[in-house]
Amino acid sequence: MREIPFEDIVEAVREMAIVSNSILPPEMYDALKKAYEEEESPVGKEVLSQILRNDEIAREEMMPICQDTGIAVLFVEVGEEVRVKGGSLKEALTEGVRRGYIEGYLRKSVVKDPLRRVNTGDNTPAIIHFDIVPGDRLKIRFAPKGGGSENMSVARLVAPADGREGIIDFVVDTVDKAGGNPCPPIVIGVGIGGNFEMSAIIAKKALLRKIGERHPDPYYAEMEEEILRRVNELGIGPMGLGGRITALDVHIETYPCHIASLPVAVNIQCHANRHVEKEL
Amino acid sequence: MSDYKRIKTPLTDEVVLDLRVGDRVLITGYLYTARDSAHKRLFELIEKGEPLPIDIKGQIIYYVGPAPAKPGHVIGSAGPTTSYRMDKYTPKLHELGLKGTIGKGQRGPEVREALKKYKAVYFVAVGGAGALLARSIKSVEPVAYEDLGPESIKRLYVEEFPVIVANDAHGGDIFEEEKKKYRIAK
Numbered sequence: 001m002r003e004i005p006f007e008d009i010v011e012a013v014r015e016m017a018i019v020s021n022s023i024l025p026p027e028m029y030d031a032l033k034k035a036y037e038e039e040e041s042p043v044g045k046e047v048l049s050q051i052l053r054n055d056e057i058a059r060e061e062m063m064p065i066c067q068d069t070g071i072a073v074l075f076v077e078v079g080e081e082v083r084v085k086g087g088s089l090k091e092a093l094t095e096g097v098r099r100g101y102i103e104g105y106l107r108k109s110v111v112k113d114p115l116r117r118v119n120t121g122d123n124t125p126a127i128i129h130f131d132i133v134p135g136d137r138l139k140i141r142f143a144p145k146g147g148g149s150e151n152m153s154v155a156r157l158v159a160p161a162d163g164r165e166g167i168i169d170f171v172v173d174t175v176d177k178a179g180g181n182p183c184p185p186i187v188i189g190v191g192i193g194g195n196f197e198m199s200a201i202i203a204k205k206a207l208l209r210k211i212g213e214r215h216p217d218p219y220y221a222e223m224e225e226e227i228l229r230r231v232n233e234l235g236i237g238p239m240g241l242g243g244r245i246t247a248l249d250v251h252i253e254t255y256p257c258h259i260a261s262l263p264v265a266v267n268i269q270c271h272a273n274r275h276v277e278k279e280l
Numbered sequence: 281m282s283d284y285k286r287i288k289t290p291l292t293d294e295v296v297l298d299l300r301v302g303d304r305v306l307i308t309g310y311l312y313t314a315r316d317s318a319h320k321r322l323f324e325l326i327e328k329g330e331p332l333p334i335d336i337k338g339q340i341i342y343y344v345g346p347a348p349a350k351p352g353h354v355i356g357s358a359g360p361t362t363s364y365r366m367d368k369y370t371p372k373l374h375e376l377g378l379k380g381t382i383g384k385g386q387r388g389p390e391v392r393e394a395l396k397k398y399k400a401v402y403f404v405a406v407g408g409a410g411a412l413l414a415r416s417i418k419s420v421e422p423v424a425y426e427d428l429g430p431e432s433i434k435r436l437y438v439e440e441f442p443v444i445v446a447n448d449a450h451g452g453d454i455f456e457e458e459k460k461k462y463r464i465a466k
Binding site: 040041043046047050051053054057058061063064065066067068069105106107108109117119121146147148151172176179180181183230233234235236237239240241242243244270271272 | 302304317344345346347348349350353356357358359361362364384385386404406407408409410411412413414415428429430442444446454455457458459460461462463464465
C-alpha cells in the first residue's frame, strides 16, 4: 500500500480550486482568440474582446475569471493500492475545497438545503465522483461549475429508434432554447448511453476533455463535428447577442446501455471552461 | 460599431428614451445589486405594503453576486447573473419607478412590455467578465440583507461601467433582431 498524507491532498485541492478559477486552460483561451478572429457580428466581436481581456486580467491578478466560482466538481481516480494517512479521502477533498474557497476569496455558492436555501459559507459539500482503478496513484480532476450554464442542461431518455439524428436534433434544440443564458460561446458535453444517472455523469466528464480533441471513435468524432456545425448555424452568438460563434466544441462520451433505452444528457459549459488535474 | 454613449444614474425618461437596442453604453453613478433571494425579500415587503430598504426611483439594479474582495481591492469579480430568474419581479419594480436593470440573457414578454409601459431599459453586461467589470466598480456599501452573503443588496459606485442595450423602451430586442441576421438553421 502506498500512503498519501491527508494534508497533501488538502493542499493539492486547495491549490486546484484557486488556480482553476483564475487561469483558463491555454487551449480554451486560444479557442476564444480564434473565435474573436472569426466572428462576423460586431457586437459578438466586442463581447469576445471583453471576454479575452477578462481572462488576461484574471490570470495576471489571480482573481476569479467569473464571480460564479461554481460548485466544486471533482472526478477522483483512486488507485487500489492507495491509502490516506491521517484521515479519510473524502474529508481531505472536502477540506481542500473549503480552504481553497475561503483562502482564495472565491464565492461561496452552495446552500445547505435545496429549498430552505441557507448558504453553507464555505462552498462545501463538493460533488465528488469516485472511481477505483488499478495502481497506487491518486488522480484528481477539479472543475468548478457555474449555475448559469448548468441550469440550461437537460437529460432525456429518447427512444432507441430516434437514433443518431434524434440525438443531434435534441442537442441542437437544447442549445437553441438556452440562447444567451449559459454564457456562449459554450462547450457542449453530451453523454449517450448508460442509464438515467450515468448519462449525466459522462456528459459532465466529457466537458473535461481538451478543446479541439475529438472522440477516438470516428463515428462519434464525426457526430461531434456535425453537432458543432449545426449549433453554429443557430445565430445565437457570443452572450446570445447574435453571431456565428455559439459553441467552441462538442464532446461526446458513451457507455453501454439497456436494450430498451437510449439515455442522452446535454451538459452545457460556459466560456469560463475551467478545469485542472493533478496526480498524487 | 458606434461609439459609446455615456450616461449617469439616476436615469430620467429622457435618457432612457434616447437609448436604442445595440447601443454600447458606459454608466457612471450608483447601481444597486440584487439577485434571486434579495428580490424575493423585496417582493414580500411590496406585498405587505411595507417600504423597501432602497428608494428605487430612477435607479438601476445590477443582477450580481460578487466574489469576495481580496485585501486591497474594493470588490472581487463581479459579472452579471442570468436575468430571467428575476422576470417574475421586474415589472412591479419598474411600476414603482425602477429605470433599469443589468444582467445577462433574454427577458420574458412581461418584462419587455413593462419596459415600454414604464419607460425603462434592460442592459446586458458580458457574462463571465467579472474580473474586467470589477475594475469599473469604485466603491461598495452594504445596504440590506447582509445575512444573504453574496446575495445581499449593496450600493456600488461605478465609473464607465460597460453595458449594451438589450431591450429598450421602444420594444426593441437585441436577441431576436441579431439572431435573425446570423441564423442559417430553420
